[in-house]
Amino acid sequence: MTPEIENAFVAIRSDHGAxxxxxxxxxxxxxxxxxxxxxxxxxxxxxxxxxxxPWHDPRAHPELIPVVQALESAHPVIRDELKSAWGARREAFSDYEHYLTRQTDWQALHLYRGGAMVEEAATTVPTAYKVLEEFAVDTEKICPLLESHFSTLLPGASIAPHCDLWNFSINLHLAVDIPDGCSITVAGETRTWQEGHCLLFDYSFEHEARNDGARPRTCLLVDLWHPETTIPERRALTVLISEIRRLMGEG
Known part of the structure; x- marks a missing residue:
């Protein structure tokens, strides 16, 4: 470990115990x-x-229930604002750059990235922006190492099976606009999104998704801290991964 990590860990142990x-x-x-x-x-x-x-009940973790309820309650407005943005402000979307690949048939509109809200999204998708900020960012439920974005798979697109980097955050999907023919598979179990409802899964398990429908499929993705992690662990992991990224030149 670097001195920066070691010093941070010492301070965390001092605050929370050996x-x-x-x-x-x-x-x-x-x-x-x-x-x-x-x-x-x-x-x-x-x-x-x-x-x-692999799969979690979105309402099984008391810490996450307010986030789930707020997103689902706001879904009709979020869906309408997303559709307006897709139709009139397509330049706000970009090819999604996963740590493993970049896909032109997987589009993203970011709300939270690099440890902060993306201010441009406040006018593009204001309701989703407000709900995310109030219920996930201000409450520190979001994992600052990752992001939140609208994830749009174009018709015929698929995301190849892969594992994400770690298990200490967990992926929440609000099903915003879901055509027939869409599916997601996590650890060999395939499910479909139900529009207006959330799915929650541990994306350290192998997972894949596809859109075999006739129009784009959009979910709002939020990377949250795994509810079984502790506050000191979250502090330490944020320092650890941030320092590793700095040393690797990733910002």
């Missing part, structure tokens, strides 16, 4: 500190002690 970062320290041991599910093999970091559950 054992507050034990799981993070185990994660950093050779081999990751714990066995992992075969369908998590592609993930880089696995924080020990988190439930190895």
């Amino acid at each position: 054992d507050s970062l034990s799981r993070v320290e185990r994660m950093l041991e050779p081999g990751g500190g714990a066995a992992r599910h075969p369908l998590q093999k592609g993930a880089k970091w696995i924080l020990p002690g988190l439930s190895p559950t």
